[in-house]
Structures are given as C-alpha cells and as structure tokens.
Amino acid sequence: MNRLSSPTPPRLALHGISKRYAGVVANDRIDLQVAAGEIHALLGENGAGKSTLMKIVYGVTHPDEGSIEWQGMPVVIRSPAQARRLGIGMVFQHFSIFETLTVAENIALALNDRLPAAALAARIDEVSQRYGLPVDPQRLTHGMSVGERQRVEIVRCLLQSPRLLIMDEPTSVLTPQAVRTLFDTLRRLAGEGVSILYISHKLDEIRELCDVATILRNGRVSGTAIPREQSNTSLARMMVGTELKECRLEPRQPGPIRLELTNLSLGTEDPFGTGLRQINLRVHAGQIVGIAGVSGNGQKELLAAISGERLCEQRGAVRLCGQDVARLNPAQRRHLGLRFVPEERLGRGAVPGMSLSDNCVLTGATAGLVRHGLVRSGAARAFARATIAEFAVKCDGELAPADSLSGGNLQKFIVGREIRLVPTVMLVAQPTWGVDVGASLLIRQALIDLRDAGAAVLVISEDLDELFAICDCLAVLAGGRLSDAVPRAGLALETVGVWMTGDFQAAGPAAGVAHAAV
Amino acid sequence: MPLFDYIPWPLRLERRQKPSAAMRIWSSPLAALAMLATGLLVFGALGKDPVAAFRVFFIEPVSSVYGIGELLLKATPLMLCALGLALCYRANVWNIGAEGQLTLGAITGGGVGLFYGAALGHWVQPAILAAGVLGGMAWAAIPAFLRSRFRTSEIFVSLMLVYIAQLLLSYLVHGPWRDPAGQNFPQSQPLPDNALLAPLLDGTRVNVGFIIALLLAGLSWWFGTATAAGFRMRVGGLAPAAAAYAGISERRNIWLALMISGGTAGLAGICEVAGPIGMLQPVVSPGYGFAAIIVAFVGRLHPLGVVLASLLMSALYLGGESAQMELQLPASVSGLFQGALLFYLLAAELFIGFRLRRVRRAPAAPPASA
Numbered sequence: 001m002n003r004l005s006s007p008t009p010p011r012l013a014l015h016g017i018s019k020r021y022a023g024v025v026a027n028d029r030i031d032l033q034v035a036a037g038e039i040h041a042l043l044g045e046n047g048a049g050k051s052t053l054m055k056i057v058y059g060v061t062h063p064d065e066g067s068i069e070w071q072g073m074p075v076v077i078r079s080p081a082q083a084r085r086l087g088i089g090m091v092f093q094h095f096s097i098f099e100t101l102t103v104a105e106n107i108a109l110a111l112n113d114r115l116p117a118a119a120l121a122a123r124i125d126e127v128s129q130r131y132g133l134p135v136d137p138q139r140l141t142h143g144m145s146v147g148e149r150q151r152v153e154i155v156r157c158l159l160q161s162p163r164l165l166i167m168d169e170p171t172s173v174l175t176p177q178a179v180r181t182l183f184d185t186l187r188r189l190a191g192e193g194v195s196i197l198y199i200s201h202k203l204d205e206i207r208e209l210c211d212v213a214t215i216l217r218n219g220r221v222s223g224t225a226i227p228r229e230q231s232n233t234s235l236a237r238m239m240v241g242t243e244l245k246e247c248r249l250e251p252r253q254p255g256p257i258r259l260e261l262t263n264l265s266l267g268t269e270d271p272f273g274t275g276l277r278q279i280n281l282r283v284h285a286g287q288i289v290g291i292a293g294v295s296g297n298g299q300k301e302l303l304a305a306i307s308g309e310r311l312c313e314q315r316g317a318v319r320l321c322g323q324d325v326a327r328l329n330p331a332q333r334r335h336l337g338l339r340f341v342p343e344e345r346l347g348r349g350a351v352p353g354m355s356l357s358d359n360c361v362l363t364g365a366t367a368g369l370v371r372h373g374l375v376r377s378g379a380a381r382a383f384a385r386a387t388i389a390e391f392a393v394k395c396d397g398e399l400a401p402a403d404s405l406s407g408g409n410l411q412k413f414i415v416g417r418e419i420r421l422v423p424t425v426m427l428v429a430q431p432t433w434g435v436d437v438g439a440s441l442l443i444r445q446a447l448i449d450l451r452d453a454g455a456a457v458l459v460i461s462e463d464l465d466e467l468f469a470i471c472d473c474l475a476v477l478a479g480g481r482l483s484d485a486v487p488r489a490g491l492a493l494e495t496v497g498v499w500m501t502g503d504f505q506a507a508g509p510a511a512g513v514a515h516a517a518v
Numbered sequence: 519m520p521l522f523d524y525i526p527w528p529l530r531l532e533r534r535q536k537p538s539a540a541m542r543i544w545s546s547p548l549a550a551l552a553m554l555a556t557g558l559l560v561f562g563a564l565g566k567d568p569v570a571a572f573r574v575f576f577i578e579p580v581s582s583v584y585g586i587g588e589l590l591l592k593a594t595p596l597m598l599c600a601l602g603l604a605l606c607y608r609a610n611v612w613n614i615g616a617e618g619q620l621t622l623g624a625i626t627g628g629g630v631g632l633f634y635g636a637a638l639g640h641w642v643q644p645a646i647l648a649a650g651v652l653g654g655m656a657w658a659a660i661p662a663f664l665r666s667r668f669r670t671s672e673i674f675v676s677l678m679l680v681y682i683a684q685l686l687l688s689y690l691v692h693g694p695w696r697d698p699a700g701q702n703f704p705q706s707q708p709l710p711d712n713a714l715l716a717p718l719l720d721g722t723r724v725n726v727g728f729i730i731a732l733l734l735a736g737l738s739w740w741f742g743t744a745t746a747a748g749f750r751m752r753v754g755g756l757a758p759a760a761a762a763y764a765g766i767s768e769r770r771n772i773w774l775a776l777m778i779s780g781g782t783a784g785l786a787g788i789c790e791v792a793g794p795i796g797m798l799q800p801v802v803s804p805g806y807g808f809a810a811i812i813v814a815f816v817g818r819l820h821p822l823g824v825v826l827a828s829l830l831m832s833a834l835y836l837g838g839e840s841a842q843m844e845l846q847l848p849a850s851v852s853g854l855f856q857g858a859l860l861f862y863l864l865a866a867e868l869f870i871g872f873r874l875r876r877v878r879r880a881p882a883a884p885p886a887s888a
C-alpha cells in the first residue's frame with residue numbers, strides 16, 4: 001500500500017475495503033482518507049455503498065478485505081463500543097432510540113463512561129445550547145418527531161467528544177436557521193481538529209460545507225472532488241452517472257376547491273404533541289400546496305385529522321370535494337378520492353412482513369382489488385407489477401416483502417401505489433425524506449404530473465428546497481397554528497424561516513398577494 | 519453498554535439479515551425433538567428404562583384402532599380451540615380464555631340437549647352444536663365488548679372468565695341441573711340418545727367433531743388467505759398503524775377474532791359433552807383450552823400446522839395416561855411434556871430472527887489519543 005509520507009498521518013485511512021453480501025458487492029476496493037479537521041463529504045445514491053462503508057468504520061459490520069488505519073496505526077474495529085473508544089461517533093439516519101426511555105437515559109446508554117444523572121443532564125443542556133440543538137433531557141422520546149429524535153442523536157454523539165464524527169443526512173429535518181447553526185457547529189468542531197464524514201445528497205450543502213468529497217457509485221469510488229470547485233450538475237453526474245433533469249412547475253390556473261379546512265382545532269393524544277388551533281386551508285384542483293415547518297409543531301395531528309385516522313367533533317371542519325368528512329373514517333374518505341402517503345413508510349404506509357402485492361390490497365379496495373369480500377390476488381399482483389414498472393421500484397418482484405426494499409424504493413412504491421389509485425386529493429408527508437436524488441426527482445415529478453392532471457396535492461415537508469421546487473403555494477405550521485398559504489413566487493426563504501418560529505406577523509412582501517390569490 | 523463487552527462469553531446472538539425461512543419451518547419439529555429428548559432423560563432419571571418408557575408413552579397408546587380413535591378424539595377439541603386462537607393471535611388479539619368459552623359451550627349446548635332434546639327430534643344435534651357455538655361466542659363477547667369499549671386487556675378478562683365459567687358449571691351440576699336419580703353425584707342426567715354424537719367407526723369413540731374440525735381447518739386457511747376480512751385481521755396483527763392508515767376498524771377485528779375463537783371453543787365444549795362424556799359434570803375438559811394455546815403456537819398459527827400440532831398434543835395426553843397406568847408415573851408428566859414443548863418452541867423461535875455466532879476476543883484497541 002502506498003501511503004502519503006506526510007508528517008501527520010490522516011485521522012482515518014481506508015485501504016481497499018471490500019464487503020460482499022449474498023450476491024451483492026456493497027463495497028468494492030474502496031480507498032478513503034480523512035485528514036484531521038477535515039469535513040469530508042461522502043456522496044452517493046441509495047445503494048451506492050455509503051451506509052455499508054460507514055458501518056464498517058463504526059464497527060457495526062466487518063470488511064471482507066482491506067485495512068483501516070486510525071491516526072496512522074492499523075486497527076481492526078470490532079464493535080461500535082470500540083469505535084467510540086477510538087473516538088469515532090456516528091449520527092445514524094435511522095435512529096437507534098429506545099422509545100420508553102427519556103432523552104437523558106437514551107444518551108446514558110450510549111456513553112462508554114457512567115455519569116451521575118444530574119451531571120449528565122447538565123452536560124446535555126450545555127452541549128445542546130452550545131450547538132443550538134434544543135432538547136429536554138427529562139422528556140420521553142416515544143412521542144418525538146423525526147426531527148427531534150435526530151437532535152437527540154446529534155447531542156448524544158457530541159457528548160462523547162469524538163475525533164471523527166460521521167453524520168448521515170443530518171440536515172434533512174432542520175429549519176434553514178438550524179442548518180446554519182449546525183454548519184457553524186460543524187465548522188467549529190473542524191476548527192478544533194475534529195474530522196467529519198458528512199453523508200448527504202444535498203449538493204448545495206456539500207458545496208458550501210465540505211472540503212473534499214468522495215463520490216460512490218455501485219459500491220466503487222467513482223471520483224473525488226473539491227466540492228467548492230464543482231457545480232451541482234457535475235457532482236450529480238459523478239453520483240448518478242447520467243445527467244439529471246430538473247423538475248419544472250408550469251404555472252397553471254387552479255380549479256375548484258377540493259380540500260378545505262375551516263377553523264379546525266384538535267387536541268393532541270400525545271402528551272408531548274401539539275394540538276391544532278384554528279387551522280384554515282384550501283387546496284384547489286390542479287394545485288400543490290406545501291406546508292413547511294419543523295416536525296412536532298402539529299404535523300402529526302394535522303395529517304391524522306385530514307386522513308381520518310383521528311375524527312373531529314366539529315362538523316364541517318374538514319371538507320373533501322365540498323362534502324363534510326369530519327366524521328368519516330380513512331376508508332370512507334378514500335372512497336371520496338383521498339389518497340395519503342404517510343411519513344412512516346414501514347409500519348404505516350406499508351405492512352413490513354407482507355408482500356408488495358398484499359400491500360396494494362391495503363389501500364386498493366377502491367381499485368377493484370377486493371370484490372364481494374374476497375381479495376383478488378391476481379388483480380393485486382398485476383397492480384403491484386404495474387406500480388413497480390411505472391415507478392422503477394428496485395425489488396425482487398411483486399411478492400417481495402415490503403421490508404426487503406430500501407427506504408427510497410419503498411417510498412417510490414407507496415407514492416406509486418397511491419398515485420395509481422387515481423387521487424382527487426393527494427396528501428403526502430415528507431415525500432423524499434432519506435430518498436436519493438434520482439428517486440426524489442421521480443417522486444417530485446410524479447406529484448407535479450398529478451397536479452397537472454387536475455388533482456389537489458397537499459405536501460407536508462421539512463425540506464424547504466423541496467417545497468420551493470414543487471409547490472404553487474406555501475404555508476407554515478408552527479405551534480399548532482397555520483399561516484396563510486402564500487404563492488411561492490415572491491416568497492423569501494428567510495420569511496419562511498421566521499414563520500417557522502411561530503411569528504406570522506413578520507410578514508414578507510408576499511403576504512398581501514396571498515389574499516388576492518385565495 | 520451491552521453486557522457482552524464486559525463478560526468474555528464466546529457466543530453472541532446476532533440479528534440475521536432477514537428471518538431464516540428454514541428455521542421458520544423447523545423450529546416446531548426441533549422443539550418437539552428436544553421435548554422428546556428431555557422426556558427420555560427425565561424417565562431415565564426416574565429409574566425407568568427410557569426405551570421402554572418411550573414405547574409406553576408414544577407407541578402403545580396408538581397401536582390399536584381404538585387407540586388411534588382416542589388420538590383423533592382428543593385432538594378434536596385441541597384442534598377446534600387452536601384454529602380459532604391462531605386466527606385471533608394473528609390479529610394481535612390475545613384470547614387466553616378458550617377454556618372458559620369451551621366450558622360455556624358445554625353448558626349451553628348441554629342445556630339445550632338436556633331440556634329440549636326430546637322435543638327437537640332430528641334437529642337435536644345441529645341445535646346443540648349451534649347452541650355450543652353461541653355459548654362460546656357469548657362468553658368471548660364479554661372481553662370483546664370490554665376491550666373495544668373500555669380498552670381493557672382481553673388477556674385478563676378472558677382468563678378470569680375461565681374460572682367464572684367453571685364455577686358456573688359446577689353450580690349447575692351441584693344444584694339446579696343435578697340428576698335426581700344420580701345418587702347425589704354432581705352430574706346432570708345423561709343426554710338423550712338422539713343428542714349423542716355417534717362414533718365414526720365401530721370400536722372407537724371419535725365422532726363427527728373431528729370431521730368438523732378438519733373442515734374448519736380448511737375454512738380457516740381460506741378465510742386467512744382469500745377473504746378481505748382475513749386480510750384485515752392479518753394487517754391489524756402485523757402493523758396496527760398501517761391498519762389505522764388504511765381505515766381498517768380495530769373494533770371490528772377484535773369482535774371478529776373473539777367471535778371466531780369463542781365459537782370454535784364452544785363447539786369443542788359441546789362436542790365433548792355430546793361425545794365421550796355424554797352428560798354435564800363439574801369438569802368437562804382437562805385443560806384443552808389452555809393446551810390449545812401451545813398447539814396454536816407449535817402450529818405456527820397456521821391451520822395445517824395446528825392440525826399436526828393438535829395430533830402431537832393429543833399424543834402427549836394419551837401418553838401421560840398410559841405412563842400413569844403402566845409406569846406408575848404421576849399424571850403431571852403430561853404437563854411436563856407440554857411445558858417442555860412450549861419452552862423449546864420459544865427458544866427455537868429466537869433463531870428465526872437471530873443466529874448464534876462465535877466471537878474471538880479482539881486484541882485490546884489501541885488507546886485513543888487526541
């Protein structure tokens with residue numbers, strides 16, 4: 001092996017790492033070097049091998065071939081505990097949080113050293129304030145939103161004063177201001193000599209934040225680059241191998257009102273949830289309305305109120321195509337043309353142990369997959385096959401269990417299923433959270449096509465870039481209250497950022513236009 | 519940190535990438551083999567010749583036509599109860615009280631036979647079977663109502679109702695329903711002849727209940743795989759949030775699951791009373807309703823598995839009786855086998871999702887230096 005003969009060895013060096021799973025080469029002779037104090041981006045689509053490589057570095061799995069050097073010394077990393085002892089911390093994309101425990105207890109579990117509870121809580125407060133990641137140490141984690149859980153994960157890692165911090169898609173659920181704070185944090189950490197391995201598919205962020213990028217494709221290194229000197233297009237090309245086309249949203253005259261919320265107020269069933277207060281919203285046919293905001297501000301409650309998973313007492317608070325549905329259950333609302341893609345894909349949008357074909361039966365009663373009380377399995381399989389083909393879902397056929405698909409592919413399948421059930425009103429939560437660039441583009445384009453076909457689409461997302469890319473109108477949900485829906489054109493990102501703190505009075509220049517449009 | 523980081527234990531459980539299909543099939547046979555081995559060890563420890571004991575326990579009881587009839591006869595209530603319970607458990611509804619529903623089915627079916635048997639003529643057998651099913655359903659309706667209305671635990675409610683049902687039966691046969699000509703024995707009059715289920719084969723006691731149980735196994739397989747109601751119950755069991763998302767009514771699933779399992783348990787009860795017992799007595803079941811829980815799980819909650827597992831469990835009952843008579847072993851030896859079977863099954867189930875891996879101790883990590 002050739003090694004750089006620099007006086008200070010790199011913090012982490014991977015040489016020829018290979019890892020095979022039954023029939024799949026996840027990593028193929030990967031070389032990677034991270035210098036001290038360097039912010040190093042790891043770019044790649046889902047399935048490119050990023051996660052496997054990071055699991056190897058963090059000791060979760062072990063390479064079949066290749067060697068790892070830590071600060072110039074060859075090491076074999078056998079377990080996450082050993083990785084933590086070396087000084088490697090990792091913020092996972094899928095959080096390993098015990099729901100029955102408090103924030104402090106969860107963090108205590110992951111620490112190598114024991115700390116008295118009071119001292120730990122104080123340290124959590126200190127770190128969370130220093131890095132702008134508000135968490136309450138005494139709070140139970142089970143009711144937390146995705147965004148809040150991620151904060152716990154980040155704080156948990158920072159508490160261990162790591163020398164190398166692996167961050168797997170950390171910004172996907174943060175407000176623009178919080179992203180700024182996080183970037184300041186990461187830069188400060190890098191300035192203190194901490195190396196950061198930053199996994200993301202947000203090319204703008206990588207170009208802004210990272211010193212070096214290693215791009216993976218199909219388990220191999222397909223290039224390294226200085227992100228600052230690259231364009232989004234050139235980075236995406238290295239990652240995907242082909243050119244990506246952009247989503248285009250042509251202006252369109254909205255049709256009649258399809259979904260209408262009038263003074264919707266709803267308490268929360270969750271002790272840490274946020275109740276809804278006087279929500280007013282109209283979504284027209286042929287229109288995409290986006291709802292921005294950080295999770296935990298009433299998103300869960302709003303979704304449940306619209307989908308019918310929770311019924312409201314007030315008559316007329318929720319109307320679908322003009323009909324009062326406040327007391328109809330989800331199946332009855334589906335008969336009126338409502339389709340819904342929930343935030344949790346596995347366990348809510350799809351049944352884990354069931355085949356994709358059976359998962360079409362889950363919501364496909366209106367499409368003739370159930371007749372006379374019997375499941376029509378032939379029709380269900382044909383429906384699943386068509387969905388798989390139309391939405392390019394990578395899977396082992398329509399009989400593959402839902403939990404054998406990667407997150408992005410399962411999301412494509414669920415979005416595809418709901419779209420192929422011909423929505424009049426489409427409700428989508430976090431359409432592309434954790435989904436790779438290619439699949440995100442496909443999902444966003446599918447939503448735009450749906451709008452152009454005359455459906456009313458409501459998107460609830462924490463990803464502002466996404467909302468600005470695909471929405472006709474934007475509103476912000478903060479503290480259980482919803483701002484006016486404002487046309488996206490002429491709306492400043494900063495205004496939305498301020499609204500996300502709950503201050504709707506700080507109206508941007510577009511506030512007047514909103515009333516004209518509605 | 520995990521305990522394993524501190525204890526130099528050479529084996530570690532590791533989650534499999536995906537559940538092992540082989541273990542899914544083999545866990546039940548493996549558990550049965552391990553149970554057998556344990557049983558033979560226990561026989562050996564008690565000073566009996568294990569080979570002879572094995573013959574007494576498993577071979578002799580079924581070495582005659584009568585014996586095979588007994589095997590099928592005892593398998594019938596187990597199969598009936600376990601088929602209903604398997605559907606129930608798949609829907610994540612935990613009916614533990616099949617024994618009580620069985621007892622109620624015996625009371626209602628037996629009551630109809632005792633008091634209307636003569637009047638019903640040819641219709642008496644369908645009538646008492648239907649009454650048994652309805653009795654079991656009525657008893658299961660109590661936990662169904664309390665769970666869907668007040669969110670009480672159906673586990674406790676159905677279990678406690680077992681004892682109420684048994685005391686109710688005991689009260690009836692000691693009191694109002696006692697046979698005046700029965701020399702004060704706590705038992706009812708015998709059921710009229712036209713109410714008794716005739717043996718399928720001369721020289722055996724197995725009756726039409728066994729055929730009904732096999733038909734219900736087929737029906738339950740069809741219900742679980744082909745009907746929308748069965749599909750909704752499976753979704754409710756596998757992923758309650760997905761069921762809520764799709765608008766599947768939890769309440770309907772609970773009611774359906776408890777009505778089906780209560781009905782089959784009630785049928786099991788009346789088949790015992792109108793079959794081998796022929797009257798009501800304080801105890802109509804040696805715990806078939808509880809053993810059926812084990813049968814349901816050994817059968818992996820699948821109708822075909824339940825059919826096979828109920829035959830195995832029936833063999834354990836017969837073997838226990840035979841061992842009691844010929845080897846002078848206590849009656850609880852059946853319970854020992856049942857317990858061992860469940861114990862090994864739970865252990866074997868673990869290996870569907872996990873595997874055992876040897877770990878070599880890692881050389882200590884070089885200390886982290888900042």
